[in-house]
Amino acid sequence: MYIHFIRSQALSALKKLQPALPRDNLIPQLSGIHLEADAERKEVTATARSTALAARISFPSEVEEAGSAVINGTLLCQLMEKFSGDDVDIQTFPTENAVLRSGRATFTLATLPPASYPQPVFQDPYVTITITNFPQLVGRTSFALMQNSSEKPAYGCIRLNVANSHAIVTTTDLEGLTQVAVPVTTENFSAKESPMFLIPSYAARYISSVLDAKEALTIGITDHELIFFAHGLRASCPACKAEFLDPSMILRRIKPCYSALVEREAFCNALHSLTVSAKDPRATVDLGLTDDSLTLKCADLFSRTSTNITATAARPTPRVFYYREDILEKAVQTLQGSVIRVGIDQDGALLLRTKEQLYLQMPRTRAFIPSAADVKKKGSPKPSQAKRTGAKRKAA
Template sequence: MKVTIERAAFLKALNHVQSVVERRNTIPILSNVLLQADGGQIKLTATDLDIEVVETVPADIAQGGATTAPAHMMHDIVRKLPDGAQLEIEQGPDEGRIAIFAGRSRFALQALPPEEFPDLAAGDLTNRFTVPAAEFKRLIEKTRFAISTEETRYYLNGIYLHAVGEGDAAMLRAVATDGHRLAQVQVPLPEGAAGMPGVIVPRKTVLEVHRLIEDSDDALEIALSSSKIRFGFDGIVLTSKLIDGTFPDYERVIPKDNDKSMEVDTRLFAQAVDRVSTISSEKGRAVKLHISPERVVLTVNNPDSGSAEEEVAATYDGEPLDIGFNARYLLDITNQFGGDTARFSLADAGSPTIVSDAGDETALYVLMPMRV
């Protein structure tokens, strides 16, 4: 194999694929990136056996072939080379070595046989549809904070992606919950997504997809079955296993009869929560809300360090109510809002509360109260 490629293009591709490679591996080949040169392009593949990322980059191929090289080491080498450098990647008679030339620099890396590299075959992906990258990015950004990190409840360790509704009201909905809060966001159902199975996309996959599409304005091609999902755009293909479990019936925990409504300026409320929570203990982080018709008073009492209180103007249509919430959870939710007004739909001090952006009907959040 003998390939010449521009540093910036190769670095960008390496940066995309090497992030799925674990720093420590018991299987040596999983520390490597697979390089396949053929037909005027080089294909890079990396996997951790749960996620596979493939990116194809144009290159000058003097001699085709395939090899593997340590992913993180190769990334570091290319990253440290000067801008505008032309790289030559060459595998000589010794197939256990790969050489990289750039200007006066020369590196020789150990290579493992490409035949050992695992293939995360996607199999038959039954549903295929296209969604704008910006819309899918929004689904991720507004729900990922609520993904559970508790390994025992593994079926909550991802985003539940599924179709709801029919006709013009059909939506593609993303839901995440950790048992304390729930995030639900939806976009119009793309053509071809009707009848898709509900799937749980793992946290690592969610974060990788978000990172890859961060700067993309292209359409995102999605293909999935009940066990795997594949994302494709800009010459990149990410294939991932799905979480094999049943997502709980989340609609049961979304209250339907919360009859008290409070509206408050999102920015002023979030700043007040942030300020008063400074005094709270890390373990508790509870902030008490005393809600009355024209204002909400936020209070934190910490026996070890003192107390804090702040008043924020609010619109409220019910009897005065005292309710407590985890300050961090309140901030996580209000950080998702783009509008000026946050709406709280409440029942009583012990029942779940719906929090939403008054200017965005496509997202809602459910927050469990705390005793204060």
């Protein structure tokens, strides 16, 4: 293989492949990027993959000699960034080496046999949808993903289903649930059908890292894989077939009895002001509604804080309910809009709504936090010691 190309074009393409490379080197072939030079199409197709994720992209090239090679992906990307020349030559030799030249610099890298590289197969999907602002959707919903989903893999995925020309994106950790609805373009299915995609979090993070903010992404599904297309980039990952709860059924059961309107910025600042040691996930925030305010209280073993937010159109709660503080703060940060509608049902389920997003969190049982009255003064005798002291005095 002997190719000549513009460095900036190749660097832009290879940077989109680099996040798909595995971080370990358990399988040496997967640490490399597979380059295939096509003399007729005058381009080079680069492929990178891990055990579960595969990505492929092409860039223009002058092909002096067609062929293929597998070059260490990390080193290849680093060299492309450090080369000072505008053009780059790559030439491979039968001795399993590749020589890279740019300007006055020349580097020789070892290559791996292309025949041993596990080439991905990108099948044609039978259903596709086109969506924009995918990175923003991932950022607004990934906080509610289950962190350890090995036993329940579906809840480590972003659920995306189509209804009424809108894509409804849902994530849940079975304690809280968030949902966003955005317009979408659909193909290859009738209006009666409702395709549903479970996008693994690692694939969602990869696609988000290589897409521009408003770049269109086409997502398709085959019998076994999810396929992603975006401006020359093609990626795939195994399709998740596990069971996922029905969000619409859960939301239909929530009937808020107590509600209010609060400013999102004030709500976010109030949660941020609550002092919780290292944002302990066990910490709870006490939340209650009065006629004109939303009251927030938070306590852990080291501190106690409380604050109020001005609320309008309020229907007060008869008592406070307890919620997970750290996830509630992240949820309010991701909600878009100036005003949040707060709703609480009689069992304490908290529902936050804006124009295009909602967040639902089930109440918690508050962990015991010792009050000042519960803490004995320093140096005071323990009850057992006091009893023994009294018995000695009586005997005397």
